[in-house]
Amino acid sequence: MPNKKNASSYLQGITRVIMDTTIGITDLVETMHKRVVHPPLLPSTPIQHLITNIAGISYKNIRWSTKLIGGSLDKALGQLHAVLGETKTTIEKEAIRSALNGVVGDYLEENENPLKITMQFRYLSKAITLNHEGFNAIYPTINGKILLMVHGACMNDLQWMRKEHNHGEALAKDLGKTPIYLHYNSGRHISSNGKMLNDLLENLVLTWPVPIEELVIVSHSMGGLVSRSALHYGIQEQNTWKKYLKKIVFLGTPHHGAPLERTGNYLDVILESIPYAKPFARLGKVRSAGITDLRYGNLIDEDWQDKDRFELQKDPRQHIRLPKFIECYSIAAVIGKATEPISHRIVGDSLVDARSALGQHKNPSKDLAFKKKNTWIAFESNHLDLLNNPNVYAKIKAWLIS
Numbered sequence: 001m002p003n004k005k006n007a008s009s010y011l012q013g014i015t016r017v018i019m020d021t022t023i024g025i026t027d028l029v030e031t032m033h034k035r036v037v038h039p040p041l042l043p044s045t046p047i048q049h050l051i052t053n054i055a056g057i058s059y060k061n062i063r064w065s066t067k068l069i070g071g072s073l074d075k076a077l078g079q080l081h082a083v084l085g086e087t088k089t090t091i092e093k094e095a096i097r098s099a100l101n102g103v104v105g106d107y108l109e110e111n112e113n114p115l116k117i118t119m120q121f122r123y124l125s126k127a128i129t130l131n132h133e134g135f136n137a138i139y140p141t142i143n144g145k146i147l148l149m150v151h152g153a154c155m156n157d158l159q160w161m162r163k164e165h166n167h168g169e170a171l172a173k174d175l176g177k178t179p180i181y182l183h184y185n186s187g188r189h190i191s192s193n194g195k196m197l198n199d200l201l202e203n204l205v206l207t208w209p210v211p212i213e214e215l216v217i218v219s220h221s222m223g224g225l226v227s228r229s230a231l232h233y234g235i236q237e238q239n240t241w242k243k244y245l246k247k248i249v250f251l252g253t254p255h256h257g258a259p260l261e262r263t264g265n266y267l268d269v270i271l272e273s274i275p276y277a278k279p280f281a282r283l284g285k286v287r288s289a290g291i292t293d294l295r296y297g298n299l300i301d302e303d304w305q306d307k308d309r310f311e312l313q314k315d316p317r318q319h320i321r322l323p324k325f326i327e328c329y330s331i332a333a334v335i336g337k338a339t340e341p342i343s344h345r346i347v348g349d350s351l352v353d354a355r356s357a358l359g360q361h362k363n364p365s366k367d368l369a370f371k372k373k374n375t376w377i378a379f380e381s382n383h384l385d386l387l388n389n390p391n392v393y394a395k396i397k398a399w400l401i402s
Helices: 004-037 046-078 091-110 130-140 167-175 189-209 223-234 259-273 279-282 289-293 341-346 391-400
Strands: 120-123 146-148 179-184 213-218 247-251 329-332 377-378
Touching: 004 179, 091 289, 120 130, 146 167, 146 189, 146 223, 167 179, 167 189, 167 213, 179 189, 189 289, 223 247, 223 279, 247 391, 279 341, 377 391
Parallel strands: 146 179, 146 213, 213 247, 247 329, 329 377
Antiparallel strands: 120 179
């Protein structure tokens, strides 16, 4: 996929990240320096102000030099496409880029960094152009049974393949479906990705080259929230694609949030409250809008707009119910055995607890009320095992056949 221009853009992106990181660390050290020279709650002396001013000049020079060197290198890398030959994107490079987008993807997008991922439909890592020629270039044969695979946070479409198994390819072979994989920047707000997916799906069904029989979505982790968000906006806009949607399968989706992100939020607050530790609180805040959306499982703009996403707050979400005209299924993973009920309530799959994955909530009005026959727990499995556990695949297959 990458050509000369993409290779140079990749290097430019890395340069910008390194440059901004250096400046960020300089800011952190300077703030810590000020905290030490000017202890909280104590009056400052003239000599302390002199030390701070002299040090401030040094820190300013570091920032200036970093921007100068980074800008020159960035410009030089921009010329590389003239000399770099064709190079294939490795699975490892895709994985690193996806992880980076998951952690700081909103920053990459805001700064137009070449490493940012732009949402697109792909198959076998190739982007699909949504017209007859584009579909024919990707698929030798095509039918009206569309299977959309939506990956989770910090991942990409190629990572549906795990330990030589890919749910999408297996379902395509066993059930005769045409698989499409979503590739997106998981560091953006979930609602932003949801709205973009809604638009893409509308274009997809309007350009699909044969009559559509059905659309089925299989989503992992955050991908389930992005799918629900897209459906919400599709219903709101009365888009065509939703009438083809028959089933959604959620694998380890944090419908009511992930404990790990809530723990990170508490850590932010603790660091902010300790005078000498306060400068380090900004390190905890180096996580994307997409990641902080996972605290409670935000789906729509109103869940996060006009709010400080790092501030400790109660669940701000508007409750979005599952639509009754679609069959929804959910699988939770639990690292413990079936004989250990506490583990699936507290630990879950190490990232998402079982109750959240199954849409259960202590407040009945917020419970997603999945049909009991449409839920299942994969014991002795972690979050990623959901991608290749043969029992999980058998369950998905059985649900999609019924």
